[in-house]
Amino acid sequence: MLSNKLRKLKKTIKEIDKIHRSNDDAYALQFILKLFPExxxxxxxxxxxxxxxxxxxxxxxxxxxxxxxxxxxxxxxxIIISRFIKINNLETKILSFDNNEGWLKIISKELEKYNCSESVNLVHSELSKHNKVTYKKYNNEYWYDLNEVNKNINTLTKKIDLVIVDGPSTDTSNYVRYTAIPVINEMLSKSYCIFLDDTKRPYEKEILLEWNIYLKGNLRYQKVYGTITKGDNFSTNPLSH
Structure with a gap:
């Protein structure tokens, strides 16, 4: 009897959380759409x-x-970030990696459509097996091609101060995204923010925790993503719950 009530309570809490997230997304979308033509x-x-x-x-x-x-x-x-950069006349640059070449062609076409491609360098990088022990804490042997990643990162003229990790997909390993921070750690600025998507999944949540043990930053879990900040940063969460 008690277990049935607990199950119903958990289901209700989950449904309420979905409603809250939907409201947050609707709120955010109002601002995002203002960046684009009607x-x-x-x-x-x-x-x-x-x-x-x-x-x-x-x-x-x-x-x-x-x-x-x-x-x-x-x-x-x-697309949205590059348009934001364009509209606000920012000097910000984006280096973006993806392993799906067809998808990158679609993104490139959208960037051109909204006249905001000049701030973006899209790089196609296939997933490949690597032997770096420090890059595969959970025996995740595949990631973006390290030669391709390092070649492009080495061309940057500024330190990396914002990292967004929403790939690759977890087809090869639940912990495939762990590799990102060990690879780029030496190129991080003194002040930065890292965004990791999908922390509603236990694997991403664990990855973010492991990164923060390594980086010793300020970790915060949001509803479906998490952040690590370090250095002098203003709080930038759009809403306070």
Whole structure:
């Protein structure tokens, strides 16, 4: 009897949480759509960052004066962020990696349509097996091609002060996204913010915790994503719950 009531309570709490997240996304989308011409269609998919997450990123770019963004997993976020950079006349640059070449062609076309491609460098990088022990804490042997990633990161003229990790997919390992921070750690600025999507899943939540043990930053779990900040940063969460 008691167990049935607990199950019903958990289900109710979960449903209420979904309603809250939907409201947050609707709130965020109102601001995001103002960046685009009237009647524009933004191609959100089940794999896209939530609008609220993207709004948080936009706040962080503006208030903390981010100059170099590194993104693993290109998508709607790339389009919105680049448009935000264009509209606000920012000097911010984006280096974005994705392993799906066809998808990158779609993103590139959207960037051109909204005249905001100049701030973005889209890089196609296939997933490949690597032997770096420090990059595979959970025996995740696949990640973006390290030669391709390092080659492009080494061309950056500024330190990385904003990282967005929403890829690759977890087809090869539940912990495949862990590799991102060990690879780029030496290129991080003194002041930065890292966004990791999908922390509603236990694996991403654990990855973020492991990163923070390594980085010794300020970790915060949101509803569906998490952040690590370090250095002098303004709080940029769009809403206080």
């Amino acid at each position: 009647y524009s269609y933004l191609p959100f998919t089940p794999f896209s960052l939530n609008p609220f997450t993207i709004l948080h990123i936009l706040n962080d770019i503006l208030f903390n004066d981010r100059k170099q963004i590194l993104e693993f997993g290109s998508g709607i976020s790339t």
